[in-house]
Amino acid sequence: MTTTGPLELDDLPGVGPTTAEKLREAGFVTVESIATASPLDLAETAEIGEAVAKKMIKAARELVDIGGFKTGKDVFEQRKEIRKLQTRVPDLDTLLGGGLETQAITELYGEFGSGKSQIVHQLAVNVQLPESEGGLHGSAIYIDTENTFRPERIEQMVNGLEIADADPQEFLKNIHVARAHTSDHQMLLIDTARERAAEMRESDMPVRLFIIDSLTAHFRAEYAGRGTLATRQQKLNRHMHELFKLVDENNAVALVTNQVMSNPAVFFGDPTKPIGGNIVGHTATFRLYLRKSKGGKRIARLVDSPNLPEGEAPFMVEEAGLKPC
Ligand SMILES: Nc1ncnc2c1ncn2[C@@H]1O[C@H](COP(=O)(O)OP(=O)(O)O)[C@@H](O)[C@H]1O
Numbered sequence: 198m199t200t201t202g203p204l205e206l207d208d209l210p211g212v213g214p215t216t217a218e219k220l221r222e223a224g225f226v227t228v229e230s231i232a233t234a235s236p237l238d239l240a241e242t243a244e245i246g247e248a249v250a251k252k253m254i255k256a257a258r259e260l261v262d263i264g265g266f267k268t269g270k271d272v273f274e275q276r277k278e279i280r281k282l283q284t285r286v287p288d289l290d291t292l293l294g295g296g297l298e299t300q301a302i303t304e305l306y307g308e309f310g311s312g313k314s315q316i317v318h319q320l321a322v323n324v325q326l327p328e329s330e331g332g333l334h335g336s337a338i339y340i341d342t343e344n345t346f347r348p349e350r351i352e353q354m355v356n357g358l359e360i361a362d363a364d365p366q367e368f369l370k371n372i373h374v375a376r377a378h379t380s381d382h383q384m385l386l387i388d389t390a391r392e393r394a395a396e397m398r399e400s401d402m403p404v405r406l407f408i409i410d411s412l413t414a415h416f417r418a419e420y421a422g423r424g425t426l427a428t429r430q431q432k433l434n435r436h437m438h439e440l441f442k443l444v445d446e447n448n449a450v451a452l453v454t455n456q457v458m459s460n461p462a463v464f465f466g467d468p469t470k471p472i473g474g475n476i477v478g479h480t481a482t483f484r485l486y487l488r489k490s491k492g493g494k495r496i497a498r499l500v501d502s503p504n505l506p507e508g509e510a511p512f513m514v515e516e517a518g519l520k521p522c
């Protein structure tokens with residue numbers, strides 16, 4: 198895609214302010230989301246005829262230039278750009294095949310306190326390092342839904358890098374944090390993130406990491422009843438789709454967290470299959486299940502990876518950040 202700024206829904210023919218508002222409320226926040234919608238879904242959502250919906254989708258596809266084919270060579274060229282962001286815990290990086298991949302979504306899931314937010318803080322630091330130090334020489338965008346971003350923690354982790362001249366204040370400048378107050382707000386922030394990333398694309402520190410911590414908390418709280426599960430799933434799917442677009446456009450890493458309940462039947466079942474409801478499903482490319490172990494040790498387990506073997510790696514969370522055991 199060659200556009201620099203995001204397109205607005207109102208740019209589409211036949212979409213006035215009222216329809217745009219209805220679409221946004223339903224989670225269609227970008228032209229891309231319209232381009233990939235089903236005519237029936239869109240027609241019902243916006244209360245328009247199916248023929249109008251089809252026209253709208255066609256126009257959106259032309260605007261964003263998707264829906265066509267890429268050659269194998271294009272795909273090959275784009276995949277050649279994939280970079281790896283290291284946790285700097287050797288066992289964990291090995292488990293991940295060298296680090297977290299750009300152009301992919303990595304999901305961290307586990308119980309409260311399992312280390313999800315610690316990992317995202319650490320990667321918001323590491324992404325800024327040069328590639329020779331395991332970073333991507335880029336900035337981070339951090340969508341914070343539970344008010345758990347802590348600049349003090351970033352400071353400790355920068356000091357914990359033990360890299361001469363690493364100045365915590367400089368690292369903090371390259372982390373762009375936004376609080377999301379509701380799931381709708383969270384989805385809209387993807388748009389803001391896209392704008393911010395486009396502005397920074399030619400800068401010295403382009404955005405190479407998009408964090409959503411927590412991806413699922415608002416969705417889970419707002420769509421709790423049985424009758425709302427399908428809506429929740431649709432919105433989350435759309436949200437993940439937008440995130441994929443974002444990391445694709447920016448050759449960046451997406452890192453999202455998902456809190457799950459412990460399973461009381463864990464002795465009989467698979468502990469990596471959360472009963473709290475895995476509401477992200479199989480959209481994430483890489484999924485890491487985190488759990489606490491003895492002596493402050495934590496274990497990350499790689500689950501359902503498309504191209505890596507399943508396995509586990511231990512790590513510690515210390516004042517200085519993520520460390521090997
Ligand atoms: N400064 C610190 N020094 C050592 N450990 C810490 C520090 N800050 C947080 N932790 C550890 O991280 C845990 C919280 O992990 P966190 O990533 O916030 O959990 P969650 O998975 O719910 O996001 C704390 O219980 C503590 O064990």
Ligand SMILES: [Mg+2]
Binds near residue numbers: 410
């Ligand atoms: Mg957390």
